[in-house]
Every structure is written in C-alpha cells, then in structure tokens.
Amino acid sequence: MxxxxxxxxxxxxxxxxxxxxxxxxxxxxxxxxxxxxxxxxxxxxxxxxxxxxxxxxxxxxxxxxxxxxxxxxxxxxxxxxxxxxDEKCSNDRVPVYQKLxxxxxxxxxxxxxxxxxxxxxxxxxxxxxxxxxxxxxxxxxxxxxRNISHAQKSTIQALVNAKIPLASVLSYMEDEAQGSEHLGFIRKDAYDHFCHIKKCTKIENGDASELLQHFVNKSNDEPLFYWNMQVDDDNRTFLKSMGGKQPETIFTDQCQAMMNAIDTVFPCAHHRLCQWHINQNAPSHLGSMNNNSGFKKLWNECMHHCDSEEEFEVTWKKMIDDYNLDGHNWLKGMYNLRRRWSTPFSNNKFSAGLLATSRSEGTNSILKKAAHEETRNMLTESFNSVAEKTITWLENLSIKDIIACNDLISSERNNQSTEEPLRNPLSIKSRGITNACIQRHWDEKSKKGKRKGKVETSNPIDVNGYVWKDFLHEKANPGDDE
Known part of the structure; x- marks a missing residue:
C-alpha cells in the first residue's frame, strides 16, 4: 500500500x-x-x-x-x-442506537x-x-x-460491461494485487462508486432521455434500425413500424380491455384467446363437472377436435343437454366467444399452428432474465442487455442454418447415389433452415449471370419464387457452374 x-x-x-x-x-x-x-x-x-x-x-x-x-x-x-x-440527546433520554x-x-x-x-x-x-x-x-x-485510480475504474467498468458480476471482478483484482490490503480500496468503495455513476446518469440525463438518445445514435449507425415513440393515444406506432400492415392473428388471455382495444386498433386482425388460459380458468367455474370424464371429453372436442362449425354446434348442444348446463353463465359467455377460441372457427386464419401464448411467454421469461435486477431500473442498460440476447439468438440461428444446409446436401447426394428421385424435398430434415439461406444461394448465382430456369421435375417445390430441388442440386454439385 x-x-x-x-x-x-x-x-x-x-x-x-x-x-x-x-x-x-x-x-x-x-x-x-x-x-x-x-x-x-x-x-x-x-x-x-x-x-x-x-x-x-x-x-x-x-x-x-x-x-x-x-x-x-x-x-x-x-x-x-x-x-x-455533538450532544443532541438529552441526559434523561437513552438513545435507541449508540454510535461509536x-x-x-x-x-x-x-x-x-x-x-x-x-x-x-x-x-x-x-x-x-x-x-x-x-x-x-x-x-x-x-x-x-483508499482511492480507486482511473486505471482501476476503467478495468472494473470494462469487465462489468462484459456482464461479469462486480463481486467476481473485485475478487479477480484482489488476487492480482496479492491481497485486498494491496488493492488501494475496499469493496464498499467500488459499490459506492458505481451506484453514484448510475444515480448521476439518471438525474443528469434522465433515464428515458438517455434511451431515446441511444436510439438516435443507433439509427444513425445502422440504417435498418427502426425506433419510434408514442407521444399520444392517436399515434399508431406499431402499424408504422410494420409498414401499415396489421397482424393476421393476435393471441391474448381473456381480458375484456384487450379485446376492445384490438377490435378498435386492429379491426382486420383475427383475435384469438389462449386455450391454455381458458383451461386454467375453467375449473374455478365448472365445479363438480371438473371430475366428470364424459363432460371433459365433450369439452375437449369442442375446443380442439371439431372439424367444422356445424360439428361444434352439435357437440356443444350435446354437452349442454346431457349435463343440464343450459343456465350456466360462464359457459354462456364462452359460447358467445366461441369464434375466438374454438379451432373450427379459425381454420381459414393463419396462426402458425399456435393455440396459446406460450411462445411469447417463453420469450418474455428470457427477456426478464436478460434485464436482471441490477439493470431493471435502467432503461438503456436493459435495452442493451436484450439486444445482446437477440444477437445470440441470431448467431444460433445462423449455426442451425449452416448445419441444415449441409444436411440437405448430404440427403440429396444419398438420393442420387441410390438413383431414387426426390419425390418430396420438404420431407428432408430441415431443422433451423431459413429462407435467407436459399436467398443467398440465388443471389450468388445472379451475380454470376448463370441463374437457371425451370427444373424438369415432376414435383418441384417453389420457395420464395425459386425451385427447392434446383437449390439442392446446385449446392450438391457446385462444379456444374464452373
């Protein structure tokens, strides 16, 4: 020291x-x-x-x-x-806490x-x-x-920005200094310093103002980065970010306020109710019917297994009549909302095969972990944490993209070696493959001026305007273009 x-x-x-x-x-x-x-x-x-x-x-x-x-x-x-x-306490009064x-x-x-x-x-x-x-x-x-030098502050800040906990950073620095007595400061000094920085940043810049400035800087550096701010109830920020196109399908729980808002703001969207939430709420309304296997079977048929609206009506009527539920208020309300939760009423609406909000809830759980406790009250840090998590997702998708392309090439070669025609290219393992992979292939071919025309096959599969079989053939035989 x-x-x-x-x-x-x-x-x-x-x-x-x-x-x-x-x-x-x-x-x-x-x-x-x-x-x-x-x-x-x-x-x-x-x-x-x-x-x-x-x-x-x-x-x-x-x-x-x-x-x-x-x-x-x-x-x-x-x-x-x-x-x-200073003797602030009177002589006849014993202080609760005696300071040293x-x-x-x-x-x-x-x-x-x-x-x-x-x-x-x-x-x-x-x-x-x-x-x-x-x-x-x-x-x-x-x-x-005790004093934290500028070099030490820079080192700590860099390691903390790399998402290393401050306690681990200080342990590392104590080991490097061969003991805390040679470090020049104690742990409380480091914690106080960074709390002071965060507090000053929020007070001087304003947390929301700092985030908006961060968006401005990011949009200047990345032309494809989009951001907007809703300043009043009349602005339609989401629609603007989506180029004015409304969502095809929206899943929510049974919230009347959400129903009213979606019907007003997105009148062309198909609003569906999460079946998982409905099944979670049903036992509190059905009473003794919860233990009736016959009722449960008819209820599940109405929810999942009816192929047409007519079949739903017949099944629903049978369930109500068989169990004398004509006056059940909750079931009446669910019948009025049948177009929002029963599958036969949404067969002609795109929903990517989803029946519940579990996909978004899983994403929300990951984002909550990304915005950990130390940054939960710091908007800019929370955004950066989520952005880093998104980059990790994209990198993992790219890895799956490469693996899937190699699997497709291997499968195509195996088909050619056994002289078996590729009857259904979509049956080939394609986990993780993206349209971007196919698009990149054709972008490279167009640069060479050798984009091929129609492929002679009995069952070509068109993807984004390009033939899937031709894509597989070209990837498996790169020498044909040379």
Missing part, C-alpha cells in the same frame, strides 16, 4: 533521501514549516502518505479566501479524530498558505495526537488511504 503513494521518492521539495531515516521521519521533514508545495492537492496527498505511515486518518478542514475573491489563500488538513461529538465515538478533539493538523500570486508553503504542522495510532496491518482501511 505504501508503494501506491510513491514513498521512497528521492527528490521532492529539494530534499535527498536519507537512508538512516524512517519513512515517517522523512515525510515529517518534507512537510516541515516553510517547505514549498506545488498545490493544495499535492499537499493533501503527501500528508495522507505521512498519515498512512504513522497510523491515522486525514480529513480536509477549513479554508480561507483572498478578500473579495474565490481564490484560496490558506487551507487546513486535519486528523480524522479532530472535533467532538471516533472524534477525540485531536489537534494534529497541517496548514498551507500563500501570498497573492505567490507559491504555497507549509505554515503550520502540529504533530501531537491525543489517541492511539492504528496498527500497521489495518492502515489500508483508513478512508484517506
């Missing part, structure tokens, strides 16, 4: 190092009355070195200014035990001053203390002996 303060420097204030003197005695000479100092800050640092070697803490005291100006004329640095405790008394009225201090326009000189140096000194093995814990 002593080396951090630069002790042992042989040339400060014109005094050469005397080998026979201890560090304390050497610093005492360099701080003697009449010694010239560069500035008040240099004086404070040198006095802290002396205090660290001696075993006491330092605090900044009073300062005087030249008359009529804000220019400092004199400044004092005092022992941290200077002053006495750390002020002993110590008079030890150092004062520097100067004439106007002159150099700084030590004008007073009181050496005597009225308390015991701190043990040598504990002086690194004194507040005046």
């Amino acid at each position: 002593i080396s951090q303060f630069g002790l042992g420097d042989s040339s400060l204030s014109g005094h050469a190092k005397v080998p026979s003197l201890s560090i304390v005695e050497e610093l005492k000479i360099r701080l003697g009355v009449g010694q010239v100092m560069k500035s008040t800050e240099d004086t404070y640092l040198l006095y802290c070195k002396y205090a660290h070697a001696k075993g006491f803490g330092v605090k900044k005291g009073d300062q005087r200014y030249f008359t009529g100006t804000k220019e400092i004329q004199a400044k004092e640095f005092e022992c941290s035990c200077q002053g006495t405790k 008394i750390t002020r002993t009225g110590c008079k030890a201090r150092l004062r520097v001053g100067r004439e106007k326009g002159g150099e700084w000189k030590v004008t007073r140096f009181v050496l005597e203390h009225n308390h015991e000194m701190i043990a040598a093995g504990q002086t690194h814990l004194l507040r005046s002996s």
